Amino acid sequence: MAYTEEELKKELETKEYEYGFYTDIESDTFPVGLSEEIVIAISKKKEEPEWMTLWRLEAFRIWESMEEPTWANVHYEKPDFQKISYYSAPKSADPNKTLDDVDPDLLEMYRKLGISVDEQKKLQNVAVDIVVDSVSVATTFKKTLAEKGIIFMPISEAIKEHPELVKKYIGSVVPQKDNFYAALNSAVFTDGSFCYIPKGVRCPMELSTYFRINQAGTGQFERTLLIADEDSYVSYLEGCTAPSRDENQLHAAVVELIALDGAEIKYSTVQNWFPGNSEGKGGVYNFVTKRAICEKNAKVSWTQVETGSAVTWKYPSCILKGDNSIGEFYSIAVTNNYQQADTGTKMVHLGKNTKSTIISKGISAGKSQNSYRGLVQVNSRADGARNFSQCDSLLMGNECGAHTFPYIEAKNKTAMIEHEATTSKIGEDQIFYCNQRGIPTEKAIALIVNGFSKEVLNKLPMEFAVEAQKLLEISLEGSVG
């Protein structure tokens, strides 16, 4: 059957950004603008207890007194915070519903995302909490997890069902006043995931959240709080997509991880928010604060694959508070066309014999700018602290840029800090070599990029690694002339 003009157009569009469709679900959206009234209205809408409302208001007042940071190596038109709607929930969302009565349009959207709930249900060892715009619509595997005493639910539910845990830990790693975007998030966050792993429990499956921005003109402010009690283990996956639109969308999330004595948390992210089109129009502004605190003998690994967003500003960090605690950061950041990324990590060594490892792989193509910014801080009492950092950049073409800003602050003479950096370019001779073996150029680039990123890809859970490889391929499509 022949294509209609319309179908052809659609297919071409989805090729540019695979997830660039827009699902037409009725949604319940607040008027634009931010004020105390809006903050209170959000809290009310979520049926929150008073302490939560007050906490939000405190954050709002702090935010009002703050200025947007300007120091990152990114340039963009500042979002007008009074032009954003701070709440958008798909109207049909109802936490009491079973999966079977989920809005068929929503299910269709999941299907397009390649994460249909149906399929996810069958998928072994993955529990999914899906956040579309701001409300968590479906949580699977709750029961299996409950048997182990694991709590995995939307944070809005946790505020009501486990107030003692939320109250104790929210803002304990990223306080409201931490930075401009964190303060904003604290005031207006609408949903996100909450997870608690009890003492000594190994979470038997990967926990996964899928975020997606759907509604036009809405910002997504999700809040994730993950607590691994003593000697527990959890691996957590976070995936993000957004439909393509002309206007820029704002995403300002906060993720707090708490690893108590002897606990281990692996937190993996695959992010492909809409990066803007090839002329640099549209795209998501991604300003995220992610931080972990590690108590004695605890370990936290951040692994991230960042291919999306027009502007990314993100530094997953570890505070190595307890003796012998370990922090790791493995990152692949791809920028193409007009994308700008300023990412990196902060490792703060407070405890004795604390160890951190940073492996950062930056890939830049088109006219994009890719910066790595890392801070390794060693406190005066942190005897025997060790850090190893490696930052590799891969350039494609002559119009993109890679920048590395490693900062080291060591106040203890026994600290051992090593930093290595390399910059390379995909060479014509490498491409020709692949071509000669029958491998077309696009595939050759994917192969070379995957090889370059291998150390980080290997850190991802299997299913995610496959998806990440595909994403790398998609995001670099057409990057060679």
Added chain:
Amino acid sequence: MLKIKDLHASVDDKEILRGINLEIKAGEVHAIMGPNGSGKSTLASVIAGNERFEVTQGSIELSGEDLEEVSPEERAHKGVFLSFQYPVEIPGVSVTNFMKTAINESRKARGLEDMPAKDMLKLIREKSELLEIDRKFLSRSLNEGFSGGEKKRNEIFQMAMLEPKVAILDETDSGLDIDALRIVASGVNKLKSKDNAVILITHYQRLLEYIVPDFVHVLHNGKIVKSGGKELALELEEKGYDWLKQETAV
């Protein structure tokens, strides 16, 4: 099988190949010799379709098809193979993964499904034994940290995996010690058949003792200045290239 007519090619407006004529039939082995800088590697690159070089005149035909509009990867799919004089490194990509990708891309071009993992393993086992390659070697990053000899042996391993119709070996012998040379040469000899052809680019007579050519051509200044049988290689070894340069200058 391969027919080259009056081939001229240049890079950055500098003419390097100045009218090459060469016909290679199935089952034949041709040796191309000549001093450094005479254009041997350029000829190999141009046959393989490297777009760095511009073909300004003449033609290359493979099994009757003009290759002018055919991309390098399509030439590979049609059976052109080049063992590089200087194989490049691809960090993080294992020899196995690289070969798997290459084979499956060729299959895709022919409308075939990916090769089943079981068959791939069998093929790898068979060909690595043929070239006495340690299995551990196959998990290493392609050419990264390989010795000169390892690189060349790996090129021939790839040739064995891809079973080309026309194989061009560009100075595959340099960097090989005598044992490795013997292994590589015997591998090439086993792969040779009446349906394929081999072009050996070399400086030395040594390789030609193991892989005996049907014809020897001497390239000088972008032209074939003399062709003959295998005895020509011996003559060159004895007298060097100077007498030819003088002869052609006349």
